[in-house]
Amino acid sequence: MTDTTTRHLPNRLDNPLRSSILSWESLLIAVAVVIFIINSFASPYFLNAYSLSDLTFNFTEKALIALAMALLIISGEIDLSVAAIIALASTLMGFALQFGADTPALVAIGIGTGIVCGAFNGFLVTGLKLPSIVVTIGTMSLFRGISFIILGDQSYKGYPASFAWFGQGYVYWVISFELVLFLVMAVLYYVLLHRTNFGRRVYAIGNNDIAAQFSGVRVARTKFILFCLTGVMSGIAAVLLTARLGSTRPSIAEGFELEAITMVVLGGVSILGGAGSILGVVLAALIVGLVTFGLGLLNVPGIVMTIFTGSLLIIVIALPILFRQWRNRRPA
Amino acid sequence: MTPPVLTLSGITKTFPGVRALHNVALELFAGQVTALIGENGAGKSTLVKVMTGIYQPDAGEITVAGKPVTLPTAHAAFEAGVTAIHQETVLFDELTVAENIYLGHAPRNRFGMIDWRKMRSEAKETLDSMAAGIDPDIKLKELGIAKKHLVAVARALSIDAQIVIMDEPTAALSQKEIEELYVLIELLKADGKAILFISHKFDEIYRIADRFTVFRDGEQVGTGFIKDTTQSQIVQMMVGRSVDHIFPARNAVIGETVFEAKGLSHPTEFDDISFSVRKGEILGFYGLVGAGRSEVMQAVFGMTTPSSGSMTLNGQSIAPKSAADAVEAGIVYVPEERGKQGVITGQPIFQNVSLPSLKKTSSNGFLRAAQEFDLARTYTERLDLRASSLSQNVSTLSGGNQQKVVIAKWLATNPKLIILDEPTKGIDIGSKAAVHGFMGELVEQGLSVIMVTSELPEVLGMADRIVVMREGRIIATLDNKGLKPETLVRLAAGIAEEEAA
Amino acid sequence: KSLGNGFFDAANKGAQEAAKELGDVEVIYTGPTAATAEAQIEVINSLIAQQVDAIAISANDPDALVPVLKKAMERGIKVISFDSGVAPEGRQVHLNPSETNLIGETIIKLAADYLPDGGDVAILSASSTATNQNAWIEAAKKALPTEFPKINLVATVYGDDDSVKSTDEAKGLIASYPNLKAIIAPTTVGVVAAAQVVTDMGLIGKVNVTGLALPSEFKQFIDNGASQAVALWNPIDLGYSAVMIADDLVKGGEAKPGATLAIGRMGSITLDDTNSAAMAPPFTFDKSNIEEFSKIY
Amino acid sequence: MNRLLKHREIFLALAILLVLVLVTIRFPRFAQPGNLLTIFNDSSILMMLALGQMTVILTRSIDLSMAANLALTGMIVAMTNAAFPGVPIPVLILGCIAVGGVLGAFNGVLVWKLNIPPIVVTLGTLTIYRGLIFVISRGAWVNAAQMSPDFVALQRGAFLGLPILSWFAIVVALLFWLLMTRTPLGRSLYAIGVNPTASVYTGIDVGRTKFLAFTIAGAVSGLAGYLWISRYVIASTEVASGYELTIIAACVIGGVSIAGGIGTVTGVLLGAIFLGVINNALPVINISPFWQMAISGSAILLAVILNARGERQKGRVILKKAEAA
């Protein structure tokens, strides 16, 4: 066997161009384009720089969380406490504000809270080996509960103007800071997931964490980092949302977690772990934003929009499965 | 003579990439034990699953008592009078023993509700009749592996079936329990049941079987009466060639000690394990399934932490806390459960191979695809991996080729010690030879190899020294020179001891 | 505030009436289903994008809506708040359904009228961030020592305009204060929940529920005696006036302290120094008139 | 102590008792039978829902749509009652169970036939069902005045001194107890959770069983829909929003393993009562209700940690001496 260089294994057989055309992402692009076109016909107000700019505020904060959540879900875990982290981070920022914290300190507190909460989740899941779904249902109540204890029926307000800029400011013309931050983060997460060793290990863990561990991957450490990252992104979202609302109440960002997860799943990330891409998540965020804003322009109530997003979620997931079942049945 | 109770004909079953069964036939007779014999992966268990409604055959016919039947579900098989003790324990840890025995056919009261009292008393009766000494009310997870197997046997017996299949029922049992099982089988025979008995142990087969059928590579290659056939004739059918040629000649130079373990212990799994491996040596670990060898190896590999004991590698003391530590130190492990622990089936070959070596193929933590492909190609080609491209998904490879991917992955890390846990389990004969050949090559290059195996020929054919384990302890460490197979079997099963006692 | 709330459905009736009267006005009646600020912001954003001329809003949060409403005003949209107000920098005019002090007094009075010997009362409010409720409660507290010395206010709790939470809170009040004589709920959701609790616990006659309620939703509790009387202003008039004021502003009217704005059939109002204006005093419903009003709103 | 921890139910019951004792020390009226019955009555709906959720979780699935199902069924029944006050209440209740069951079966079919992960399916249907409430009601609430007196009164009536609502919970709990311990279906639910592969070997149709589990959870949600609406006498889009997580919390506190296969009716009932006690105790001992959320969050975490201790794989016992010990 020493000289068996007889067979040469090619890198790949399929044509990368062809497979990328048939990918999930292109399906999403098509969906996004269709919705965009429908929107521009349905409402005369849609194709307007200001409208489109306002549109982005509907999803940037959730989408920022979705980026980190995507990695976490790819690794086979989940974090339902993200919205509660926002509440706690926002509350602590408001608390610090009462003691005269300036803008940099506020941001540091917001992001710091995110890291601490993420690390707490990460410790419970990886250190004590508990299922992440239950742990984060628990910490979701705990984190938001602490906000309620601190804030009760009060609210914090009076954030400085320089702080408000994070949620209301424009970098250039109608391009908001939130949007720019989201795009920058999307690129960073793309690189992290698709271009680094770390990202590769995340996929390996999500596919089979036992085999990954048997392959010398430090599974617990990687998952811990992912929880921290999700915490950080929630902290950042807390800064943006607090700045945008200009006030803090303990009920801030209620329901964000399910919307972020919907974006992730719609973006083609397998809820069972191991598969998914950042591009998909970004597209899904865009689609959710387009749908809600487009229907909003038609004055369709938000609750009715959820029928669309919910159906979209199920249909988009079911279609490939139905297609596969149909194809498998045919030759038999 | 009486017609067969069950007839299989023309049964074919293919899995993606593997033809597990091809046009096989089988007949079972009332009051007789038919032994099904064949190497690992010959298709025996697959046939059992076809007969019990778990797999649907691609082609072929099943007749029970002269009537053709289809078995779309496990329940249908049970209704047709077929029951089986499966090779892997298919039981429920969190349920009680009684329920494990009666799940799916529990006795009901007149309201159609499960009658627990009756179930418990019947379970107790069955277990007592087997002299199993198991309390039907405790949860299954409280039992050891051997007792679990007895529960599986009890489950099969609780179904009043005409056809009883036993897929390696004795693999995890002690000699005493095996003897009790024989008694049971005699009772069943006397009851007029048709029994299919699968085993790799010839002594058992000759002791209890009336007829035999031999499978090789998914085909039926012979059938007949045990009393008319000699052991070597059967082996000839099983292997299709002379057994001696399988193992490569060893011409590695054995050097100084590379790895040494002293007094490794674990609260429940192993105790006082000491052994050493030298450069260029293959150290065999032999024992019955469940002897605790995998657990020892996983402790060496950092997956579990021993409660006491020490390890040294190249004279330096090591204490790996994780597999990553062990790999960094130069110890790698090819696990026993390939699909679960070895390969990441959802990912392409090259990513599987490069996973532990990502540091080498990347720059500053960023992936470099070209380097990854080069690395993967170098090692998979050395192992003669059969695949269409390096981006092929590992799940589409055959078992043997998956094993090669695992080995390639580890070779790429330039290890000092490689541990192979059941390296040829479930691998076809051709690949088996390749893996054996490759092990020879590894030691020639100066690596040290630990090979865990439950197969006698393999350990006798490959190892330089053999460590025998039983019930979590090392029983003996032997030089593999003129060793008789019986010696190993006795040591592993503890028979010598029992006779002395 | 939120869709589906009977109060705002009635306000919409008035708004549509005003639109018909004005002829050239179209009213979009919209809102989130959950009474949260985030959801309301999304709705406002879509209204801004539609380049509406004016927004009249009942706020879920006085502060959180300020940035987005400021943006609306920057884009030339007139913003007025009605019912539950927005902080002054987030709107041009705030239309109070009634005078704050008057409401505060009224809700206490409703309880006191049926407690000649005085006793313990508690307040079940909507959310802690609702400006209007807080202002009323403040006013009520102020009136207590001087005008109702025998009434003892023991607690203020919040039911968040959520029927379950309001129910739990009402039960908590009854359990914690055995001598409670009345629950005052200045919120249409809370008052129904409290009355239901009193009915369920068989405390009719022992604990009187009062506060602000829509006659159509509350009639049965007047009928069964859980409540002696409640009060409310006319939401139809409120919606009507909001649209009238908005129209006024769009057509060039100026909102500054002291200005007087015409509101059609309702006459006119004068803005105070926070650009707020109040409408008529609240109207009290009891056994004598509830039947009649429950058919209207 | 260790043995105690093994019996989750006993441990939980003691925890509940402890809370009761602590509260009673500060506030003697709390432990009066009347108040205890009130707590039980207040926890009734949660108990039923948690039992439904347990059915699903046992099979390694999860149903996030139960609260939305409840709200949708509740709106349907409220509107029916408002429009046709003459329809007898038992018919309405059966209708609720049927409607809820159909909504649950829809989840079940998607899980069974299309093999979509339950969390994705129910995340989707959660939003769909809620949206549908708005569509059918056009956003309007159905309030007390529109409901017929019988509709509202039924659960408030008393039988043997206990409100009918409590009797609903007791009957449902008994049915679940029978289902879980005495029927093949119930045992299949456990078997699937413990070992899905082995279940196939035993002749259990895993997909179909999951489908039935979702249907049962749906039917319970439907029943709870009627009870909820008639209890709080208001039907709106926001009814029970976010309650899905409370239901899961009750299960987790009650010792149901999210990994499937473990959980008892008694445990779940105690889990729901535990939340009910906390709920009732806080206002009484004058702790601001704002503490409630953090307390139930901590209770959940504590419960998972304790459960995990109990469930932790002891590893294989290979050594003879260890096995004997």
Ligand SMILES: Nc1ncnc2c1ncn2[C@@H]1O[C@H](COP(=O)(O)OP(=O)(O)OP(=O)(O)O)[C@@H](O)[C@H]1O
């Ligand atoms: N589910 C499956 N998917 C793919 N291949 C399978 C599957 N089950 C079995 N095989 C393959 O079919 C062949 C026959 O396997 P089978 O388990 O029947 O062997 P066996 O004779 O029972 O071996 P052993 O003695 O080791 O138990 C093997 O090559 C195996 O890898």
Ligand SMILES: Nc1ncnc2c1ncn2[C@@H]1O[C@H](COP(=O)(O)OP(=O)(O)OP(=O)(O)O)[C@@H](O)[C@H]1O
């Ligand atoms: N207590 C047990 N409960 C369930 N399964 C068990 C138990 N003990 C052993 N097994 C099973 O038996 C098989 C072998 O056990 P183990 O790995 O401990 O022994 P081993 O001596 O290393 O044998 P092998 O060389 O076959 O791996 C494994 O597949 C394992 O799943």
Ligand SMILES: [Mg+2]
């Ligand atoms: Mg087999």
Ligand SMILES: [Mg+2]
């Ligand atoms: Mg092993």
